Each structure stands twice: as C-alpha cells, then as structure tokens.
Amino acid sequence: MSVSIDIAGLRQTGVPPARAESRAWERVVAVPSPLAELGMALHALSEPGHHPGLQGWVTGVTARLDPHLADRMCEADFLWRTTFSDLFLPCAGLPGGALPGGTLAEELDLLDKLSDEQFVDAALEFTCALPYGTPVPGPLADEGLRRRSLELAAARGPQQVRFTERLLADPPRTRAWLRQFLQDCDEAFFAETWARLRHQLAADTRHKTDLLRRKGLAEALAAVSPAVTLDETAARITVDKLGDGRTATGDGGLLLVPTSLGWPHLMVLHRYGWQPVLHYPVGSPELTAPPTVEQLALRMTALSHPVRMRLCRHLARSAYTTGELAQVHGMTAPEISRHLSVLKKAGLITTRRRGRYVLHQLDVTVVARLGSDFLEGILR
Template sequence: MPVVISLQGAVPADVAVGLSPLAELMACLHSIAEPEHHLAVRQWLERVRAELSTESQSLIAVYSPLWTRMRCRLLMPLEPPLGLTLEQELARLEALSLDDFVMGAAPSVHGGVFDTHGLLTDRAVREAYILSSERRSFSRGELARSLFQAPERTRSGLLELLRRCAAEFFDAEWARVRHRLENECTRVRARVQALPLPEALASLSPNATVGHNPPSVAYDKLQSLRADLRGRRCLLVPSAHTRPHLIVRDDPPYPLVVHFPVENTGRQSEQATLAQVRLRLSILSDPARLSLCRHLVNEPITTSDLAARTGMTLPQVSRHLGRLREAGLLTSRRDGRQIHHRLDTDCLMRLGVDVLTSIIR
C-alpha cells in the first residue's frame, strides 16, 4: 500500500525545504508515546521520560492521539515560509479559527477512517464521530468529546503542553539537532534543483521508487494515499526523531508535507532496504549457512577450514560464503596466500532493528 505523489506539471519552485521545530517536537512526543518504535534513541527517551514533570506526563497522555497513529497536520508547517521559531509556529496555531482547529485536529484524534464532512454542522455526524472515537480507545473518545464541547480549552491545553515540553526538554534538544537538520536542508535543496523532481523526492527514503508515466514517486508505507502536486506546494521537512517513519500528510487546503528522517549520527550509515532485509532473512534461513555462521562468528576462518569442520565440500562452502557476502553479512581479509572470512556481527545485530524498521516505517 504505497504513498504515491504524482508530479506531473510540478516544478522545483513548488517545493520548499526547511525546518519546523513544531514538527520535530511532535516527532519527539510520538517517540515518547511509542518508545518501542524508536530503538535508536532509547537512551534519550529514557532520560527525557524520567525527567518529565508529572503534569507534563499527564498532559502528554491526554493529547497523545494527536501524535501516535496519525500525526496531526496542525503540528506541521501550515504554510511557507519554513524555518520559523517554535513560538512563531505556536502563534500560527493559536491564530487559527476554532472551526479550522477542530477540523484540523479531528482526523488525528479519531486515528482511523471517518468521513469528517458535516462535523461542524450536523449533530448526528458529530455524535457518530465521538462514539467511533470512543470505540477506538478511551483516550480518543475523551479528546474527541473535549474537541467539540470545549474547543478553545482544548487548544489552550495543547499549547500549554507544547510550551511546557519546550522548557523541560525540547529547547535543549532542538539546539543539539538543529545544525544537522540545516545541513540536510542544504543537501536536499541542491538535489531538488539538480535532479528531476521524482528522483529528488525519492532520495528521501531508501524504499522509494520513481515512476515515469506520469512522473511520480512512491514511498513504501503501511498507508494508501495518492496525492497530486500539480498547482500545489510541497514542504520537505527533515527530522532527527521521526526515524524510522517517513510521514506524508495531504490535507487540503494546507500544502502537502513530507516529514522525512535523517541519520542520528553525523556520518551517513547504511539503512537497509526492504529487499535487503528479505534477502538477509532468506539467506540466514538455510540450515547449512546457519551452521557456517556459528563458525564464522567466533574467529576469522578459511574456506578449507570451514569445509573440514562442517563436512561440506569446498565448492559448497564457497557457494554459501558467496550468498552471505551478497547479503552484506560476510567480511573477508587476505593474509598472505590465505583468505580469512568472518561474519559481520554489526550487520547481524542491526538486522533485528532493520526488520522492525521495515515493518513500521
């Protein structure tokens, strides 16, 4: 179920690349609410969760539907320009009409499929929406009821929470990651100007594919969405905390947003594609290769030694080593006339995370 963005008629001027501290704060709140999805920042999460005030923890639980399953479009840039401060973005949110706030928050509060047409004008639709939200979870039902019965208070509570989070942990974290995200913006802007738009947008994810007729980009997501960029703006916003998720939100009249992850380290490291994960799991499922891995993990070893230990022929061992090398699981080093092989344990250790990432991205 891919997310497909049609780029027929779109031009580089339609695409803006920049920072959004509010979107980054939402990514942080998502990882706090669902830490099992974010193993790479586990230590940071444990520290932040331990230091959060009791009141902030309580408010995060109340408003969590806005950033768990479906990220709230209102907590992303509402329009260009990008690069505002957090307080400037909060001022935009505060300046929305209550009707716009309610309709912008309603899809995320529900978190599932519900036709929101008529929510503001039809009491029966509104009651059905609240009931449907309650069936999804108690917290969603409570927030849905509050959204319609006391929208101003609901928005004020959300703004209070976001400002509390800024003071308690986010201001320091934003200062830490901002420079890295600015560098990523520079790289992505250069690609948008130098490459065809489908290729530039595909570069945001290792699991993106480019279409040519019509020009498009497809992201491998557990989401079905088709968006047309013709005559619209597209905002590309990097994040240090949204990994492994790439988020695409298409909520007219707001611009389409792609909130994409960057590496958590200054050095780019390999992120396994879905095809690589499948290949590695398939190769490791073979009993003979798994037997070889038990020898390869302990010490560097030659092909002939492996054959002697396992009872396989040299050609058999060579074929299995070739498959392990093809999957990036084997390292080989020449020592004189001998070539010693060893299992790449770092790659193997990442495989579990790669499997999880491939499932939930």
C-alpha cells in the first residue's frame, strides 16, 4: 500500500540534455506554511496521545486557553482531530502553482479564494466519505451526496449535524466563522508558538532547496523521509503509507511543507485537481528509518503467535541457542528454528556466533518502537 505521485509533468520539453536534470525539478518547492502548522497545533491539542513529545506544550496552552475558545475548538474539530484537512493547505487548490503565504493572514486570504465547492468538499472529506481522488460533483451540486453528508454527520452526534447543516446552507458564513476562529487561535496561543518554530522550519526548507539544487530530487526526498522514494525512470514518487492513493503534478508543481508539531505524521495531499503536497515532520525524535508497511505487517504477524511471544520473553533477557530454547519450551530444534526464522525475517532478533554455537537475542529497541505494552508484557 502506498500513495504515488506521477511527476512526469515536471519534466520540461525542449530542454538540452546537459541541463535536463536542473530544469526537471524547478517546480518542486520547499516552503513553510503557518496555516498548516496551526492545523497541526489544533490536532495536537485535540489528540495529545498522538504527540507525547508535545505534552508540555499542550498542557501549557490548555491551561491558559479561554473556555469560550476551547468550546469553539470542538465545533469543527473533525477538521483536525482525526487527521488533517486540506483546508489548511489552500494554496494547493488554487491554479497556477500557488505557494503558501509568508504570514497566517496571507494564508487565510488564500483560503478565501477557494470556491464554495472546494471549501465544502474539503471540509466534509473525512466525516462524510466524499470522493477524494475522482472528479465528481460535491454535495452542493449533488442532492444525493448532500443527504449522505447529513446522514453520516448524524452518526457523529448533534454538534456535527449542526455544523454540516450550516456549512451546506451557507458556505460563506461558515468560511467566515472558520477564519475568525483561526485568527482567535493565533492571538491566543499560535502567534507565540509560530515565532518560536518558524526559524527551524525556514532552515529546513533552505536545506531541502539546497539539496534539490546540488544533489537532485532523490536526495531531497530521502531527506524528507525514508518512506518517500523516487523512481526517475517511471517519473513517480512513492510514499510508503498504510493506505492507497495516487495523484499527479500535471501542469502544476510539488510542494514540500515541513511541520515541527506534526511528528510522526507524514501526510500527502493527493486531492483530485489540487497540487500535490508532502507535509513532513522535522526535528523528530526518530533516530532510525521507520519500517515499511510490509515490514510492519511482518513484525505484527510474527509477534501474534503464542509460541513466538514466549520465545521473545526469553530472548529479551538473554541470548540463547536453538537447542537451549528447544529444551526450555519442550519442542524440537527444527520447530524452534522455524519460529526463529519468522522472527529474524521480521527483523526482531539478532544472531551472533560464539565458537560453534549460534546465539539469538531479541532486538529490544525494535520491539519498543512497536509498542511499550508488548515490551512491558514480555519483560514482566
């Protein structure tokens, strides 16, 4: 599973071969976005469990947040709680390869330039299961989709119904409400946060721009995340995610937008007709490359077997030979070998030779990254 971005449209026609590489990626731009970072700030405040490293910041902001603003934050939290609405990157929906604004006010002006149809479709995307990657009429034009939007909103409670009814009845008024809410959040807590973060994000975009210029797109994407790869022959970027999607740069470009508050979320805006965006975390505590989705599936499958769980309990404490494990577990050496092979293929154990013996041991660091509950269970 992955999200792919067709970048064939980035290649220029009639470019001399000697200059093709430098011209091919001239519409790939790394740029910070205050509005996108405000969206991540709202997400972290609504779902602090996703961001344990921000616990201190969340606690500090929440403690001084005006109760009325906190209530308003709940009115449309589906735009940022579960995931991240494309409304926080409105430049991607505008023609001509628009870029994020340098200030929040400039980006809110870009949000105002979206059509009512774009605004409503993006606002209802996650909660009303609207089509994302295909060109179909939205709920403003399609009465069936309007009814479906209201039905699905009803399943999420009266507050969502009220917001959806208001959105469908009067998009400009709802847009004005959202703009005022975001401005109030800026005044209450975000302006101070952005003043602290914008220098780090600007430095990261300068670094990515330098990599694009000196070493090319593949190096720049590798610096964005190990989960992002480039196939230059196929003119395709692949983002390893637990989900499927595809988009293309077409006549537009590709935006690389960093976030300081967003780790571990690596998001791809791949809405039909919008400019693709890679929204990626910087300054994360992740010291090693994250596993691919295939590796993650292998590891979860390997740990789901009760025998292998018991093996992990022993291997977490010390290194053992196959014969020792067979004796402890009352199994044959070939049976133990088969289970060890599964664990090794999943990257969960290490082996080393000591004389004529081969010792196996659990890689506790890898297991810890999968989940502390499992690690605590086998160490208990």
